Amino acid sequence: MTxxxxxxxxxxxxxxxxxxxxxxxxxxxxTQRYLGVNPVGARVWTILEPGETIQxxxxxxLREYDVExxxxxxxxDRFIGQLVEHELIESADGDPT
Amino acid sequence: MSRxxxxxxGIGVASDAPLALPAYTADRLADVECVTAAAAGPLADLxxxxxxxxxxxxxxxxxxxGSTYVRWDGIGEFVVAADGQRITHRQLNASSFESFQVYMxxxxxxxxxxxxxxxxxxxxxVVVGGQAIAFLGDNAFGKSSLAACFLEAGHQMLTDDLLxxxxxxxxxxxxxxxxxxxxxxxxxxRFLGEAAHRGGMNAETDKLIVPIDGDRRCSHPVRLAAIYTxxxxxxxxxxxxxxxxxxSAREVFFELIKGTFNRRLxxxxxxxxQFSFVGALTERVPVRKLLYPRxxxxxxxxxxxxxxxxxxxxxxx
Numbered sequence: 001m002t003x004x005x006x007x008x009x010x011x012x013x014x015x016x017x018x019x020x021x022x023x024x025x026x027x028x029x030x031t032q033r034y035l036g037v038n039p040v041g042a043r044v045w046t047i048l049e050p051g052e053t054i055q056x057x058x059x060x061x062l063r064e065y066d067v068e069x070x071x072x073x074x075x076x077d078r079f080i081g082q083l084v085e086h087e088l089i090e091s092a093d094g095d096p097t
Numbered sequence: 098m099s100r101x102x103x104x105x106x107g108i109g110v111a112s113d114a115p116l117a118l119p120a121y122t123a124d125r126l127a128d129v130e131c132v133t134a135a136a137a138g139p140l141a142d143l144x145x146x147x148x149x150x151x152x153x154x155x156x157x158x159x160x161x162x163g164s165t166y167v168r169w170d171g172i173g174e175f176v177v178a179a180d181g182q183r184i185t186h187r188q189l190n191a192s193s194f195e196s197f198q199v200y201m202x203x204x205x206x207x208x209x210x211x212x213x214x215x216x217x218x219x220x221x222x223v224v225v226g227g228q229a230i231a232f233l234g235d236n237a238f239g240k241s242s243l244a245a246c247f248l249e250a251g252h253q254m255l256t257d258d259l260l261x262x263x264x265x266x267x268x269x270x271x272x273x274x275x276x277x278x279x280x281x282x283x284x285x286x287r288f289l290g291e292a293a294h295r296g297g298m299n300a301e302t303d304k305l306i307v308p309i310d311g312d313r314r315c316s317h318p319v320r321l322a323a324i325y326t327x328x329x330x331x332x333x334x335x336x337x338x339x340x341x342x343x344x345s346a347r348e349v350f351f352e353l354i355k356g357t358f359n360r361r362l363x364x365x366x367x368x369x370x371q372f373s374f375v376g377a378l379t380e381r382v383p384v385r386k387l388l389y390p391r392x393x394x395x396x397x398x399x400x401x402x403x404x405x406x407x408x409x410x411x412x413x414x
Contacts, residue, residue: 016369018372018376020347020350020376020380021347021379022346023345023346025350025376027368027372029365032363032368034351034354036350036351038347
């Protein structure tokens with residue numbers, strides 16, 4: 001799956017998410033792989049998972065966190081890449097994955 | 098027909114042969130029947146079961162009707178019904194009945210418990226000041242040795258190696274296991290003063306099965322105050338100090354997932370249940386990491402630090 005900033009994404013089927021404290025854990029029931037995320041990652045998931053665009057998520061995070069925009073963009077891209085690698089997300093735009 | 102009735106882990110166990118277990122109580126979470134198989138003939142048809150597990154003395158196979166066949170060479174073989182309510186068993190000639198019971202009421206029973214939607218933890222628990230503390234860790238991480246050190250100081254044994262927990266209104270409840278502990282000979286002598294003439298577990302280890310009875314064991318469920326995950330011996334071997342370290346919430350979650358008992362039984366349903374159970378446990382019970390040098394003469398110091406930590410937790414509760 002390749003993603004661009006304008007893509008809307010959502011949780012892949014068979015994916016469970018749970019907030020634990022201010023962090024998060026994800027489980028892909030099909031691959032049986034877990035991913036733990038820090039508080040920022042948990043926040044990103046809760047913004048993106050309902051089908052938001054990555055661009056909108058980026059703008060929300062920029063308002064909520066005191067962070068340099070370039071650094072945020074890099075971290076967000078890296079995190080999205082992790083979610084793709086673990087098969088935890090899919091396109092919500094109807095695009096083929 | 099099962100003439101003998103017992104309670105262990107909060108479970109009612111009915112058996113057609115006497116077992117070394119506490120008497121039956123009406124208040125129980127589920128039931129399992131243990132039935133002796135006929136002396137001759139195969140216990141299960143394994144022709145469709147696939148190749149044996151790579152570990153030579155252990156075999157585990159899922160059968161077409163949903164039941165599970167498990168065998169430990171020299172110990173016994175078991176068929177656990179698909180609904181987890183019956184264990185059909187056959188002791189193998191080389192084993193003592195003590196050793197056979199350890200495997201039936203631990204490993205084999207764990208298959209039945211998982212099939213009945215329980216999530217046992219691979220943990221040993223003792224009772225301190227009326228509350229349970231559990232030591233979580235893989236085989237040979239030192240859980241039982243640490244528990245023996247607590248017994249030496251007059252605390253009570255709750256369970257060794259398998260822990261059943263249930264949520265309650267004011268916390269989490271831990272249930273008592275069989276009245277015995279498995280210890281290496283040197284540990285048994287050091288902390289329990291036991292003569293080195295107890296039964297061995299199996300030919301692969303020189304661990305002994307040491308009965309725990311009377312005032313040394315807690316025979317009723319108690320509130321769980323904390324879980325301590327034991328660092329692997331290889332990670333602690335160069336340490337000179339004892340430390341109890343905090344864990345982040347997701348670290349706790351993953352330690353508990355790793356600590357679930359019998360990870361051989363994997364299904365979508367079980368993974369979902371574990372995710373929910375462990376997530377809830379993460380929120381309800383303090384979990385800390387325990388690191389200490391693996392020397393028997395350091396265990397009393399570890400014990401003192403754990404008791405002090407428990408007192409702090411109780412004060413903050």
